[in-house]
Amino acid sequence: MKSWVLGLAMAGLAGAVAAQAQSPAQVVQERREGLRRMGAHMEAMQQIAQTRGDPRPAVQRLDDMVAFFGTGFVQRFPAGTQQGTAGLETRALPAIWGDLPAFERAQQGTTQALTALRTAAASGDAAAFQAAFQNAGQSCGVCHRPFRAPAR
Numbered sequence: 434m435k436s437w438v439l440g441l442a443m444a445g446l447a448g449a450v451a452a453q454a455q456s457p458a459q460v461v462q463e464r465r466e467g468l469r470r471m472g473a474h475m476e477a478m479q480q481i482a483q484t485r486g487d488p489r490p491a492v493q494r495l496d497d498m499v500a501f502f503g504t505g506f507v508q509r510f511p512a513g514t515q516q517g518t519a520g521l522e523t524r525a526l527p528a529i530w531g532d533l534p535a536f537e538r539a540q541q542g543t544t545q546a547l548t549a550l551r552t553a554a555a556s557g558d559a560a561a562f563q564a565a566f567q568n569a570g571q572s573c574g575v576c577h578r579p580f581r582a583p584a585r
């Protein structure tokens with residue numbers, strides 16, 4: 434009778450343990466994979482923006498982007514995963530942990546810009562999409578300039 438309660442509790446515990454067991458290298462690998470996927474979304478949408486094509490097919494990409502940046506993004510940057518840590522291939526600058534509020538503000542700015550871009554995409558208005566795409570792209574730079582090391 435109570436076994437399913439116990440089962441749920443144990444599943445929850447297993448989940449918590451699994452989350453803790455993620456090594457810094459795995460955390461970095463996952464966040465970089467996610468960010469590369471975000472970059473691919475932006476490239477695909479740039480085509481639409483430049484040609485003023487029908488933006489409605491971009492809605493699905495934007496759902497993925499709003500979820501990625503809007504939910505748990507900052508948690509992908511736990512202490513100890515900055516550039517310069519032995520064994521880690523990352524461009525995350527130590528400045529992130531020196532000013533977490535600014536990092537969070539940049540994350541929120543991008544989430545808002547992407548939400549507005551999703552609205553424009555769903556409306557089917559190509560000009561509105563083009564303008565909102567510019568804004569979204571600029572919001573990425575607001576975080577990258579202070580918090581991401583240049584590529585080598």
Ligand code: HEC
Nearest residue numbers: 465468469471472475523524525539540543573576580581
């Ligand atoms: C709040 C901060 C923040 C925002 C907002 C942000 N990024 Fe980044 N991004 C980073 C950091 C930090 C890294 C470096 C991550 C690492 O190397 O561990 C990065 C890395 C990347 C990478 C390189 C991934 C790789 O390692 O190959 C891409 C692509 C990328 N971001 C795309 C975007 C796009 C597109 C946007 C806007 C839609 C965006 N980012 C918004 C912080 C941010």
